[in-house]
Amino acid sequence: MADQHSAAAPVAPIDFIRSIVDEDLATGKHHGRVATRFPPEPNGYLHIGHAKSICLNFGIAGERHGICNLRFDDTNPAKEDVEYVDAIKDDVTWLGFRWTAELYASDYFEQLYQFAVTLITQGKAYVDSLTADEIRAYRGTLTEPGRNSPFRDRPIEESLDLFARMKGGEFPDGAHVLRAKIDMASPNFNMRDPTLYRIRHAAHHRTGDAWSIYPMYDFAHPLSDALERITHSICTLEFEDHRPLYDWLVASLFDRDRPQQIEFARLNLNYTVMSKRKLLQLVQQGHVSGWNDPRMPTISGLRRRGYTPESIRDFCARIGVAKKENVIDVAQLEHSIREDLNRRARG
Numbered sequence: 001m002a003d004q005h006s007a008a009a010p011v012a013p014i015d016f017i018r019s020i021v022d023e024d025l026a027t028g029k030h031h032g033r034v035a036t037r038f039p040p041e042p043n044g045y046l047h048i049g050h051a052k053s054i055c056l057n058f059g060i061a062g063e064r065h066g067i068c069n070l071r072f073d074d075t076n077p078a079k080e081d082v083e084y085v086d087a088i089k090d091d092v093t094w095l096g097f098r099w100t101a102e103l104y105a106s107d108y109f110e111q112l113y114q115f116a117v118t119l120i121t122q123g124k125a126y127v128d129s130l131t132a133d134e135i136r137a138y139r140g141t142l143t144e145p146g147r148n149s150p151f152r153d154r155p156i157e158e159s160l161d162l163f164a165r166m167k168g169g170e171f172p173d174g175a176h177v178l179r180a181k182i183d184m185a186s187p188n189f190n191m192r193d194p195t196l197y198r199i200r201h202a203a204h205h206r207t208g209d210a211w212s213i214y215p216m217y218d219f220a221h222p223l224s225d226a227l228e229r230i231t232h233s234i235c236t237l238e239f240e241d242h243r244p245l246y247d248w249l250v251a252s253l254f255d256r257d258r259p260q261q262i263e264f265a266r267l268n269l270n271y272t273v274m275s276k277r278k279l280l281q282l283v284q285q286g287h288v289s290g291w292n293d294p295r296m297p298t299i300s301g302l303r304r305r306g307y308t309p310e311s312i313r314d315f316c317a318r319i320g321v322a323k324k325e326n327v328i329d330v331a332q333l334e335h336s337i338r339e340d341l342n343r344r345a346r347g
Contacts, residue, residue, distance in 0.1 A: 015321035017262055021060055021232055030231040030257075034066025037230050038092070038099070039221065041073040042084035042205075044276040045291035045298045046091045048312070048333070049267040055316040056264070057234055058097040069228055070099035074106050075220050077204040085205070087291065091299040095309045101228075105220045106206045108227055112215050113167065115223055115253050116178055116196060120159045124252055125196060126152055127162040128179045135177070138184075139192055145185035146192045152181060166199055169212035173199050178213075182248065190245045194218060222246040225259040233259045236266040237325060267319070268327045272297050311340040 014022070024030055036057040040046060046054075061068035070092060074080050092099065105112075119125035128151045130138065140146035159178075166176055178197035186192055196219040203209050222245075225233045233246075240263045250258045266274075273279060279296065282288050292300035302312065315336040319328050 016323060017056070017232070017234060017264060017321055018060060018063075020260075020262060021064060024231070024260075025064065033229070033231050034061055034064045035068075035229055035231045036061045036066065036234060037069040037071050037225065037228065039071045039073050039224075040088050041076065041079075041217075042081065042088060043076065043079040044084060044280050045087050045296075045300055047274060047276065047279065047296075047298045048269065048272070048302065049274050050091075051095065051299060051312050052267040052316050052319070053234070053236070054092055054095055054097060055313055056321060058092075058099075060232070060234075061100075062097075066231075067100040068097075069101045069103050069230075071103040071224060071228070072105065073217060073221065074104050074204070074206065075214050075217060077200065077202040077214065080205055082205050087300065094303060095299070095312060103224075103228065104206060105215070105224055106204060108220070108224055109207065109211060109215075111227065112220055112223060113213075116163065116215075116219075117160065119180065119196075119252060120156060120163060120178075122252070123156060123181065125159070125178055125180050126154050127159040127166070127176050128152070128193075129176050132174060135195075139189065140184070148184050149179070149193070152193070163197075166197070166213050167211070169201065171199055173201055175199060180245075180248075182245075188241055188244055190218070190242050191248070194245060218242055218245055219249065222249045222259070222261075223253065226250050226254045226257065229257050230259040233261045235261060235263055237263045237323075238266075239263055263323070265322045265325045268325065269297070269330050269333065270327050271330055306341075307337050308340050308344075311337040314340065 021034060025032060025034065038054055038057045040050065058068045072085060116125060128135065128149050130149055130151065138147045138149055162176060163178055165171065176199065177195045179193045179195050182191045182193055184192050195216055197213050197215055199212060200214050201212055204211065243261045246261050268274060274297065279298065283291055288296055291298050292304050294301055294305040315333050318332060318336065
């Protein structure tokens with residue numbers, strides 16, 4: 001690839017994801033292409049768990065002469081900030097990787113809106129006027145199927161009109177949502193007419209007040225992947241149950257070049273807080289001096305503590321990529337930095 005490279009790191013073992021990619025290359029499944037992406041939400045700083053995903057996505061693309069985009073999932077303006085965008089870019093660069101393209105979900109807002117209009121026109125989506133509590137009540141339980149919303153059979157023209165008025169800012173937050181029309185009896189909750197768009201009167205860090213509706217992650221993510229012709233959409237195991245919706249959306253709107261979602265076990269370190277929400281709480285409540293406090297497991301915090309990018313890449317290579325959740329001993333991370341410093345420290 002012309003404008004992306006992976007930093008020098010231990011040779012990554014052939015894990016199950018790399019085996020899938022290699023088989024696809026051998027069979028020509030994606031026309032001999034490899035295209036991955038790292039898609040962080042700019043609502044906080046990256047932590048050591050994100051480093052595993054960074055090394056995996058950029059590593060696979062670099063090893064197989066592919067591309068890897070840095071795409072910000074900026075679909076929730078109330079929680080996002082330019083500070084986080086800049087910090088994420090700094091962290092990825094410091095780890096030694098360069099992205100092929102810097103992209104944002106907001107780059108596709110108009111296209112995503114048109115995709116939603118297409119789904120309504122196809123009879124695959126409708127504007128629902130139930131409240132959030134009513135939608136939850138209608139969704140059913142693990143043992144009982146959901147019930148169809150009374151607005152599920154709303155005429156297509158009426159849904160198109162309401163959706164356009166939602167976009168125009170005519171309604172308050174929560175008045176309506178756009179939902180996919182799939183199967184309220186599905187054993188997978190993600191397929192029980194999931195919400196695709198919600199009304200949110202909030203200024204966006206890139207688009208300002210141009211939009212009054214914003215796409216849900218489960219809608220924006222697969223379609224952004226497809227627009228970018230991503231071949232392998234690598235994500236953590238909590239998205240496994242979302243894969244049927246991912247595939248349904250892509251199949252409904254794209255005839256070819258459909259990305260393939262593959263899930264892996266996220267990094268769990270013992271004695272380490274790995275929740276961005278809880279890390280944000282530590283910052284907001286003043287328990288630490290900031291996201292880059294050396295006590296924080298953020299990439300910038302580890303950097304201030306004295307960790308090197310080589311040691312973090314070495315750690316990610318050593319722990320490997322698995323399908324089953326497990327907990328890694330933090331001593332393995334400490335071993336990687338100790339070995340790296342032993343090599344480079346003056347005697």
